[in-house]
Amino acid sequence: MSPTRILITGGGRGIGRAIALHFAQPGVKICVAARTSAELDKVVEEIEAKGGEAIAAQCNLRDHGSIEAAVFRAVDFFGGEMDLLVNNAGIFDIKPLDECDPDMIQRFLEVNLIGAMQVTQEALPALREAESACVVMVNSTAGLKGYSGSTVYCATKYALRGFADALREELAEDGVHVRTVYPDVTDTTMLDGLDIDRSDADSPETVAGVVARAATGEDDRNDIPVRE
Numbered sequence: 661m662s663p664t665r666i667l668i669t670g671g672g673r674g675i676g677r678a679i680a681l682h683f684a685q686p687g688v689k690i691c692v693a694a695r696t697s698a699e700l701d702k703v704v705e706e707i708e709a710k711g712g713e714a715i716a717a718q719c720n721l722r723d724h725g726s727i728e729a730a731v732f733r734a735v736d737f738f739g740g741e742m743d744l745l746v747n748n749a750g751i752f753d754i755k756p757l758d759e760c761d762p763d764m765i766q767r768f769l770e771v772n773l774i775g776a777m778q779v780t781q782e783a784l785p786a787l788r789e790a791e792s793a794c795v796v797m798v799n800s801t802a803g804l805k806g807y808s809g810s811t812v813y814c815a816t817k818y819a820l821r822g823f824a825d826a827l828r829e830e831l832a833e834d835g836v837h838v839r840t841v842y843p844d845v846t847d848t849t850m851l852d853g854l855d856i857d858r859s860d861a862d863s864p865e866t867v868a869g870v871v872a873r874a875a876t877g878e879d880d881r882n883d884i885p886v887r888e
């Protein structure tokens with residue numbers, strides 16, 4: 661069943677924007693959440709141009725009050741039920757552990773892990789209200805394999821996988837599915853300024869297609885790599 665009430669974190673650009681536009685069509689309500697209002701407003705316009713309904717919820721995942729307000733706004737817009745939550749927002753950098761200062765470690769944990777946990781917590785009542793719902797985590801191959809220069813990022817993504825696996829067990833009786841998608845190198849601004857070869861990168865639209873198959877249950881595996 662295709663979702664019609666969708667909250668996407670990090671929906672202002674990159675993979676989150678591509679997911680939003682993948683689902684945008686008449687009868688579908690989408691809330692995109694991130695910090696940069698200008699990007700969110702542009703995605704809202706793009707969704708509306710495809711016939712969907714959308715709102716922007718400005719939100720900093722490092723701030724619990726901001727998360728509460730954003731999810732409240734989304735659920736209100738949806739009329740109390742949510743079919744799909746995509747925990748997509750994330751940050752990345754390449755740095756040896758010696759160069760990762762305490763603020764960076766804190767920031768990565770707050771955005772990539774704690775933010776996703778708190779958004780999910782706030783969304784749970786509305787997800788349970790829906791007849792059938794799904795939470796999709798946009799993880800990374802870095803949640804399956806350790807990479808040099810990515811100790812902190814990998815730690816957050818491995819932990820996000822653990823969160824998803826435990827949440828799936830906890831929600832087994834509630835009709836809320838939990839699936840994790842693992843993109844490889846994807847051509848987005850996340851990689852700007854970093855020494856990463858993008859010649860073989862996937863497009864955000866390719867990742868969005870995989871997220872959509874996870875969300876609809878067309879691919880009902882718990883863990884879904886973008887590159888098989």
Ligand SMILES: NC(=O)c1ccc[n+]([C@@H]2O[C@H](COP(=O)([O-])OP(=O)(O)OC[C@H]3O[C@@H](n4cnc5c(N)ncnc54)[C@H](OP(=O)(O)O)[C@@H]3O)[C@@H](O)[C@H]2O)c1
Pocket residue numbers: 669670671672673674675676693694695696697699719720721722748749750751752771798799800801842843844845846847848849850851
């Ligand atoms: N690109 C890749 O190669 C790749 C590979 C594997 C996995 N992934 C994963 O895919 C997901 C999306 O990444 P992307 O490539 O699309 O990156 P992106 O283009 O940089 O987009 C990241 C999104 O997250 C939002 N975000 C960042 N910090 C935030 C905060 N504190 N509060 C709220 N929102 C925040 C950003 O918006 P604001 O900055 O406006 O807040 C933006 O909308 C991430 O989880 C990433 O780890 C990416």
